[in-house]
Amino acid sequence: MKHSDSIIINNLNKTFYANNAKVSALQNINISIREGEFFCIVGPSGCGKTTLLRILAGLETATNGEVRIMSNDPNRPTNSMVFQEQSVFPWLTVLENVAYGLKLRKIPPKIRNEIASNFIHMIGLTKFKHAYPHQLSGGMKQRVSVARAFANDPEILLMDEPFGALDEQNRMILQQELLKIWETNNKTTIFITHSIDEALCLGDRVMIMTAHPGRVKSVVSIDLSRPRQLSDIRMLPHYNELFQAIWNSLREEVRVSQGKIT
């Protein structure tokens, strides 16, 4: 079971048609993600990372090609997404937001509040359980949306720069927390990030995407042992080799996306 594929993406293309203009966002993406894998995606801004995740989440349709998500348990939701932008419902309290998915799945209030409370504790917002989002900072709201996806207990987690809006301390705490959870449940996770360090700390593999239109440039395996202690991992010589390898690959693309090379 361990090495069966969980997500298969075959010749995926996505073209947007907006105002009579064609924008090719994704070109010929081919990748298989194993069950239980922590798969990171890095790439220059605008290269189509969010688009890829939205297609996997069923929020966008592929122009051609296919994505297949293997589902093992019909009683669990296939995927839950943590959105890049602010997506916490302003009209629900923190608790209600985190319990949202469970409520739609008709889990009884007592149970869903208990589950939600656990995750709220995990993200350090127990004091704000009954607060409304307008009383929270941007980073706190982002943590709520992480908890909301976790609480839903999906087969696949889709995370779009979930820690991007957080300060460094909170980011490190949540990265470690995320690792801890992932190491116990081994949920297939796709994780978009701008930070090479974050990809190295968390991921099993990192996919580097080319600048617009997004293609797969390379996939790097992160053969750092688990369980990982984030503070130690950065000291390893191998960490630095991997960092260099990814950065060299990515640097070119970032410069292309800024128009410095064509």
Add this chain to the structure above:
Amino acid sequence: MNENTKSKIFRILSILSPLSILLLWELLARLSVVDPRLVSCPSAILKTFVPLMMSGQLFYDSWVSIQRVFWGFIAGSLPGILLGMSMGLSPIVRSAVEPMIAATYPIPKLAIMPLILLLFGLGETSKIFTVAIGVFYLVVINTMAGVMGIDKIYLDVAKNFGASRKDFYLTVAFPGALPMIFAGLKLGMGMALILIVAAEMSAAKAGIGYMIWRSYDMFDIEQMFVALITLSILGYIFSIILDVVERWVLPWKQYS
């Protein structure tokens, strides 16, 4: 100055300024700068007010109008909210219904009152319907705008969490549009008062509008003013009720 004293000063000011106008009115009438037979004066109005209140006549007429406004308000706003939400969520419903609403909205509601009288007769239904139709337009338009103004990301979240059609309505469209729905209800309340008075003036045997018309017939200026004041009090109470309900159901809205 802290927030508390500031709001206290605002409150005092808002009581003081109308009082001084009443005083000025009384003064001008006493000094015969204005003709008291035409514009009356606060003291004379008060003298008429008390017996009208004691006899129960004023309460009776008010109660009749309140009931008509209430039922008309319900009959107009509920369909308005439901249709407005469907229009906001579904492009199909929107393109089917919006042209009709846009075409009929500009017709002054008073203009169709004779038609309403022909259709529903002189009874309660015609008054309630008149109010309902005025409220309906304002609520449907605002509700639709409210739903369409909801950030698309929330619909994406709901979809990602497997929301059913009902969930979209109950967990996204309705709460998200609620601030705009209340804007519509408040506008509708103003419209309801206009319409009820007009309806009662033309064809009624009771109600505040009827009271105004009767005063005109009998050239009883004081009683007319009593009716007008009652109307303004009613309008004020209605808007307070709406404000209270709004704050109660919208705890997530930040008020300034």
